[in-house]
Amino acid sequence: MxxxxxxxxxxxxxxxxxxxxxxxxxxxxxxxxxxxxxxxxxxxxxxxxxxxxxxxxxxxxxxxxxxxxxxxxxxxxxxxxxxxxxxxxxxxxxxRPAVRAHRSAAELLARRALTPDMSEFTFRVPGATEFRPGQYALLYLPRTPGARAYSMANLPNEEGIWKFVIRRVPGGSGSNALFDQVGIGESIVFDGPYGHAYLREDSPRDIVCIAGGSGLAPMLSVARGALADGGSRRVHFFYGARGQADLGALDALEKLAEDERLALSVVLSAPESTWKGPTGFVHEEVERNLTAPLGSYDFYFAGPPPMIEAIQALLMHKHQVPFGQIRFDRFV
Missing domain, CATH: 3.10.20.30 (Beta-grasp domain)
Known part of the structure; x- marks a missing residue:
């Protein structure tokens, strides 16, 4: 019916x-x-x-x-x-959807710890993996009402592999169910892809990716997509975290930084005394680091709501970056 x-x-x-x-x-x-x-x-x-x-x-x-x-x-x-x-x-x-979403069973193939509270989850769904870098999927988890939205960290592939970088949220029924109740080899209901903050491949401008916490996942996908197209666009990647314990998530970024087209900046807001890199908030490092006018870049960002709001204020109000050059999805 x-x-x-x-x-x-x-x-x-x-x-x-x-x-x-x-x-x-x-x-x-x-x-x-x-x-x-x-x-x-x-x-x-x-x-x-x-x-x-x-x-x-x-x-x-x-x-x-x-x-x-x-x-x-x-x-x-x-x-x-x-x-x-x-x-x-x-x-x-x-x-309008760039790729039509579909619902299917997703088998958990692997779980790999990146930081004390963040892990990479690898699922396999029947058929080829189709999405745009930066999009997300909905996961329906055991004993959890409704769906939970998580962004993909990898690129489309023929093997049906979907990878997510997910932070365990204290008291969060969705993330705790995923960490504690879904075993390797078990399946959950998957629905996706969704989201319109995906990589636009037809732009000539260099790209700025800004990630905070588990917002790393979609920004990894966007950066991977931009570098995979073989063009000349550069990617300026900014990752903001609290302390050194969060840096275990950077392995994939450091591999990407082997490509000379990607410049990586890591900033910590609450580092230990041994940290020698930039400190403060990630949006402040973006403004300090970029040399060209901000309106000459395409911006993609993902992270906690306060970070999203601060970047919006920086780009839209302070630097008057055209809205068509700003891509993000809000998760609250």
């Missing part, structure tokens, strides 16, 4: 009755619905229900404010149609 979803004043698409959310169904139908985190945190996928019935999967999702709820707003990533519906939303071509 399929339900027809009509966009007021626009087009219509169909969603399978068994689809878990309106957003996932819309993206699988190739629709350009605005979205970012896909898990209820950011509020980018808000819409109005004009007609029909819609079930709220997570009524308390933080992506909706109390004012939004009083006005009858919904989140597409946390709403499931119960029949034919009409919605009011402004589509945006920049959100």
């Amino acid at each position: 399929k339900y027809q979803i009509s966009i007021e004043g626009g087009t219509a698409f169909t969603v399978a009755a068994e689809e878990d959310t309106l957003l996932r169904g819309a993206l699988r139908a190739g629709m350009a619905l605005p979205h970012e985190c896909s898990v209820g945190g950011c509020g980018a996928c808000r819409f109005d229900l004009v007609d029909g019935l819609m079930e709220s999967v997570w009524p308390e999702a933080p992506g909706l404010s109390e004012r939004d709820r009083k006005r009858g707003k919904y989140l597409a990533c946390q709403s499931r149609p119960l029949g034919d519906c009409t919605i009011r939303v402004r589509c945006d071509e920049s959100y």
Whole structure:
């Protein structure tokens, strides 16, 4: 069974009755619905229900404010149609899926510790791996309500391998389930790829990748993609961490830095006295390090919300970098 979803004043698409959310169904139908985190945190996928019935999967999702709820707003990533519906939303071509997402079983092949609280997880999904560098997937984990979004760290491949760099969050049901309850050889439900903050390969500008914490994963993928295209663009890679214990995640970066087109900068915000490198916040090191006007680069960044906000202020307000040269996904 399929339900027809009509966009007021626009087009219509169909969603399978068994689809878990309106957003996932819309993206699988190739629709350009605005979205970012896909898990209820950011509020980018808000819409109005004009007609029909819609079930709220997570009524308390933080992506909706109390004012939004009083006005009858919904989140597409946390709403499931119960029949034919009409919605009011402004589509945006920049959100049209670059690769159609699919749902499948993913087998955990390997888990490798990078730092005391961060590991690389390697999954295998049937068929070739198709995504754009910088995108993410949704993982459905044991005894964890809803999905968790994690970005890929590798590149597309024919072997069906998807790699993620994931930090264990204290009290986080999703990350703790992944670390403690999914054994090697076991399978979970996988859904992806998603996200629009992926590498644009047609730009002539040099690239700046800024990563904080487990935001390392999508930035690794973007850097790998940029270097793999064989062009002349340089990649300036900035990694921000708290202390030396976090530097175990840098093995892959140091290998990438063997390519003369990549320049690596590591900055620690709370280092021990033995640290001789830059200190402070990573966005400050970006401003200190880059010699050309910031508007001459393409920026990709991922990390905790305070870092994202600081980089946005630096690029958009202080240096007036055009928005079309700034790529990031919000996860809150």
